[in-house]
Amino acid sequence: MQADVTIESVGARGDGIGRIGDRRVAVEGAAPGDRVRVRVTAERADTLVGTVADLLEAGPLRREPPCPHFDACGGCATQHLEESAYADWKRSLLLTALARNGLDAALVEPTVQVAPATRRRARLSALGTARGAVLGFSERASRRLVDVAVCPILTPRLEALLPGLRAFLGDVLPSGARLDVDLLDIGGTVDIGLVGGAEPGREAGAAAAAMARRAGAGRIGWRPSDAAAQVPLAQLRPIAANFGGVAVAVPPGAFLQATAEGEAALAAFVRAAAGQRVAELFCGLGTFTLPLASGGARVVALDGAAPAVGALMAAARGASLPVAAETRDLVRRPIAAADLKKADTVLLDPPRAGAREQMPAVTASRAGTVIYVSCNPVSFARDARMLVDAGFRLERILPVDQFLWSPHLELAALFRR
């Protein structure tokens, strides 16, 4: 079915939103003010989903996307929006989530906007073919891969690595074999993690070392799945992060904030708000733990990833910092109020699902300060409502847009009793 539509707004996924009769339609790649002929391709709950069959008239908020792959590549959703329309839409994701939970949107501070070419952590996919490897991101709503020659969000070091990595994968990946490719630009080098598919053969080690040497990568390894241990293919340099002046060895697959700029903004927010006795949930490698401990705070830190907790403890011990870190699955064994007895501050940075399971203990604790870092405004606002209902006041919210041109937004928030 086709219909001519005027686009009125931008939806939560970055689609242009209009109406066909009394039905809402979400049109990928369309901007507010556009007149488009829409080809309806699917239906999602109460919304028709479509693509632009013909751009009849471009609206004032449309611009030329900076990336030549934008029309096909599913890695970015909103490169076609003019800068201020993009910034307003990104911010609206947070404002809407707050309003839906009856929280004060007036508190939201100006967004920290990261620049293009700063994404230091990304997951691409690769597919072996008879003509070499395809390396890139999936097309929108499809598993077909776009072979990306350029990517304006990646750091220059990661972008420069792509041709050599593609050639290596072309040599080692059998035709039809597909895997994920995790890239991390850290400490002046690149960590490459291949995830999934069959274990690369013996010859892959020598080829990986040669590629890493040529491309300036420090480590490359393979693991069958995200949760599995990594089989090393080549290690040329140590892979280390630095948090608050303390070096931490980065285990394969460990979480790091998506950009260095985003990490700096979040860490500054956390340092300014935290007290001297901090209970930190979802600490990862110690992005916030180590700067807090270096500043004199005693930190009890928990995370479910044992290799990250081990690396954090080794770094803290080496620097004689007052950190006690524990590996714990916080969904299966949520924090208890007794665990928070000594804390004046609870710091949380959960995955996208949020920290619902931790809220009973946090609200029952005597901690006067809660700092909540989140990559999902929807789960954040749900948990924030629970804190406010329990007597906390929401004092600050800082949006940090470190997921450029995507429907994701990072934020840090401060609550006090």
Ligand SMILES: C[S@@+](CC[C@H](N)C(=O)[O-])C[C@H]1O[C@@H](n2cnc3c(N)ncnc32)[C@H](O)[C@@H]1O
């Ligand atoms: C958004 S990251 C934050 C990490 C760290 N604060 C940072 O900034 O680098 C979320 C963390 O939650 C951890 N995590 C995910 N699920 C978990 C669970 N069920 N229990 C404990 N930790 C979990 C991950 O290992 C990861 O380190």
